[in-house]
Amino acid sequence: AQKITQTQPGMFVQEKEAVTLDCTYDTSDPSYGLFWYKQPSSGEMIFLIYQGSYDQQNATEGRYSLNFQKARKSANLVISASQLGDSAMYFCAMREGSFGQFYFGTGTSLTVIP
């Protein structure tokens, strides 16, 4: 079974609008971390936001927020007030425990339309 599933290969959003990128995960480990990364066309991977399995509140970092629904095993990324520079690939990832490898989804390509 896939550890991380991203079901949206491509998304479009109007500039200044909000957009939600979906991510579901699969684990039986009670301790895990969820991460979102942005990959512009240059190829670099940029860390955006983190959510821990024991965190009671949804994580927020500037225009990024993570909608964490533990019972549904979902960790959706919300980008508010989209900007043209947000056009990129976005990857959801998970780490089980403190020593395990990271598992990545297949990514979502986001295009911001002026």
Next chain:
Amino acid sequence: DGGITQSPKYLFRKEGQNVTLSCEQNLNHDAMYWYRQDPGQGLRLIYYSQIVNDFQKGDIAEGYSVSREKKESFPLTVTSAQKNPTAFYLCASSPLGSSTDTQYFGPGTRLTVL
């Protein structure tokens, strides 16, 4: 500045040749990782290492080899046994001991087989 460096940025290889991709970090991270990314695809784990002189195979280790003689360095050799090596290769590092710690990525190496 602390970070991860990868060299070269672009690499061309003739069929049948082995090539080595460099990855160096000065973040004092214990764990290091190598990923392969094909166009429009997610990241696939090749190898990872959590301690010097020890490493584990990832999902697609066939045709690749690594070494971890120093904490700072984790070179990847693409051997002639790798039948389709043209791809984008990303190196990453992370601390160990907490699921909250993200991975930090290098800028990547684009390998093309001629």
